[in-house]
Amino acid sequence: MKRIFINISVIALISTLFASCLGNTNNSLGKPDNPSIAPFVSLTLKNDSAKVKGVETAKFVLKYQQPEMILVDGLAINVDSLIVNLDSLPMGVRVDSVVANFVFGQLPSAAYAIYTDNYEKKLLTGNDKDTLNFMRPVVVQVVSYDEKHKFYYRIKVNVHKVIPYLYNWVNTAGNIAGQNIDNQFATVFDNKFFYYINYNNNEFLYNANTSYSGLNNASSQLSNLPPSADLQSIKFFNNKLYLFSKSDNKIYSTDDGYSWAAADFSVSGYTLETLIMNYKGKLWGIAKNATDYYSVFSGDGASWQIGAALPADFPVEKFAAVPNSNHTGNPKAFVYGGLTKNGAESTKAFSTEDGLQWISFQPLKKYPLLSTGMSIVNYNNTLLMFGGKVDSLFVQVSVDEGFSWNKADTAAIKLPPEFTLRTYQTTFVDEKNRIVIVGGKDSLNNSLSDIWTMKLNSIDWEK
Numbered sequence: 001m002k003r004i005f006i007n008i009s010v011i012a013l014i015s016t017l018f019a020s021c022l023g024n025t026n027n028s029l030g031k032p033d034n035p036s037i038a039p040f041v042s043l044t045l046k047n048d049s050a051k052v053k054g055v056e057t058a059k060f061v062l063k064y065q066q067p068e069m070i071l072v073d074g075l076a077i078n079v080d081s082l083i084v085n086l087d088s089l090p091m092g093v094r095v096d097s098v099v100a101n102f103v104f105g106q107l108p109s110a111a112y113a114i115y116t117d118n119y120e121k122k123l124l125t126g127n128d129k130d131t132l133n134f135m136r137p138v139v140v141q142v143v144s145y146d147e148k149h150k151f152y153y154r155i156k157v158n159v160h161k162v163i164p165y166l167y168n169w170v171n172t173a174g175n176i177a178g179q180n181i182d183n184q185f186a187t188v189f190d191n192k193f194f195y196y197i198n199y200n201n202n203e204f205l206y207n208a209n210t211s212y213s214g215l216n217n218a219s220s221q222l223s224n225l226p227p228s229a230d231l232q233s234i235k236f237f238n239n240k241l242y243l244f245s246k247s248d249n250k251i252y253s254t255d256d257g258y259s260w261a262a263a264d265f266s267v268s269g270y271t272l273e274t275l276i277m278n279y280k281g282k283l284w285g286i287a288k289n290a291t292d293y294y295s296v297f298s299g300d301g302a303s304w305q306i307g308a309a310l311p312a313d314f315p316v317e318k319f320a321a322v323p324n325s326n327h328t329g330n331p332k333a334f335v336y337g338g339l340t341k342n343g344a345e346s347t348k349a350f351s352t353e354d355g356l357q358w359i360s361f362q363p364l365k366k367y368p369l370l371s372t373g374m375s376i377v378n379y380n381n382t383l384l385m386f387g388g389k390v391d392s393l394f395v396q397v398s399v400d401e402g403f404s405w406n407k408a409d410t411a412a413i414k415l416p417p418e419f420t421l422r423t424y425q426t427t428f429v430d431e432k433n434r435i436v437i438v439g440g441k442d443s444l445n446n447s448l449s450d451i452w453t454m455k456l457n458s459i460d461w462e463k
Helices: 001-021 213-216
Strands: 041-046 060-072 074-083 097-102 112-113 119-121 138-143 150-156 167-173 180-189 192-199 203-209 221-222 235-237 241-246 250-254 262-266 272-279 284-289 293-298 305-309 320-323 333-336 349-352 360-363 374-378 382-387 394-396 426-429 434-439 447-456
Touching: 001 426, 041 060, 060 138, 060 150, 074 213, 074 434, 097 112, 180 426, 180 434, 180 447, 192 447, 241 272, 272 320, 320 374, 333 374, 374 426
Parallel strands: 074 150
Antiparallel strands: 041 097, 060 074, 112 119, 112 138, 138 150, 167 447, 180 192, 192 203, 203 221, 235 241, 241 250, 250 262, 272 284, 284 293, 293 305, 320 333, 333 349, 349 360, 374 382, 382 394, 426 434, 434 447
């Protein structure tokens, strides 16, 4: 009788030790409250060896998924419970040999890891002794304390396939023009790529499809724009491109990108300076009388009205403007840098809600460093500012609609070694959600006419 009691005691002790290593949410020395269930509590990972790094940061939760049918012990089982880390591990972390510690509640009698690609079943013993390969499809089978019920959990360990928030750069076209480019502008219009170049006092036009690579073999043609036209002030509005010409006080427009029609400015006593932006259903620009500068606007591109006098220190050329999106439900537009009417560099930023009243403000941090020849795009709910005279600070970013800026994270926006730092480039976002950077001037004022694209990586997963 004594020997039988000892055997029973040993069996009970082994059972208790096994159950405790799998975890317990109740009294670990007594019968669980509900011996017929075995709920998931937690999963933690540890390094198996020096070759496996970074897995400890994975945080797992229980999710429900579309039921999947698997065969276990010859029976068809519906598995709808998923144990997964929602915040994926960094790219490159290995999960093919990882110590996994599961905790299940209510003192389960046993738990097994099942590789469903080859039906390989492995008893889980806990205590840092279970090394699993999460590159293979894994299901965990848990047997309840009363050994009458089985529960199944699909396990998924997410690892980034790419570095998230990394911008990929691609050089799609080399320099296609010579070194005597005075100014230039590029855009996608009517599903075609147009590249306008002022070359030796002649306006040339290059055209190619939106792969951009075709420009290396594209032929140029003369446009009928005036040679002195500031090409960088071209704006899109009402399915046309528009340009102010200071030399003849005319407004030029095109609906095909090739032929430009000229019209006289409709307000007497004022001369045209430049266009600012397309904002709130109107095209906005700058005009001046004998002494002062004013905003001007049009709802159709033909009839123009004088708006309000601009602040004395408002830039009148070589600025960067962006009609910002309404992230907060209250649209604003911004102008940064440029030259004032006295030829001084502007160190202020200006914002407007109606296009008429412009308010100057100093950005909240030391950035942006303002200059001339910058360009701005709105991309992925972030404003990106490119160029300016500060070559070492080619990209600056704002995540709060332009009120404060920071130097770009060089780990995410890493300039390729062959990329030439520049200013006066054209920058826009195309239909494939790529930022396109075209031409500009290098630090020695040499002309560039190459084309680069950059795109934010999508966040993919690997199992």
